[in-house]
Amino acid sequence: MRVNRTFSIPVDLVYDLRKKHNQSETVTRALRKYLDDTEEYTLNEASDIIILNELRLRFKPMSPEMELLKTLIAIIS
Numbered sequence: 001m002r003v004n005r006t007f008s009i010p011v012d013l014v015y016d017l018r019k020k021h022n023q024s025e026t027v028t029r030a031l032r033k034y035l036d037d038t039e040e041y042t043l044n045e046a047s048d049i050i051i052l053n054e055l056r057l058r059f060k061p062m063s064p065e066m067e068l069l070k071t072l073i074a075i076i077s
Contacts, residue, residue, distance in 0.1 A: 002024075048076055049073065049076060049077065052069055052073050052076075053073070055069055056069050056070075056073075
């Protein structure tokens with residue numbers, strides 16, 4: 001069953017949403033993803049900063065790899 005609801009969203013988001021074929025399904029999928037509390041990302045969904053932060057967990061502090069990651073994070077932030 002579906003229910004119509006009205007929400008206030010930014011106008012630029014409305015213009016982007018208008019470009020989608022099935023707007024209701026797009027909003028439904030986005031809300032389900034947002035409300036899913038597992039917070040697991042696929043590699044395709046992960047942003048560069050998420051990937052770099054995950055990589056930081058694999059290296060020792062002050063290692064060359066860690067320093068490179070810190071530099072990359074500073075560049076893209």
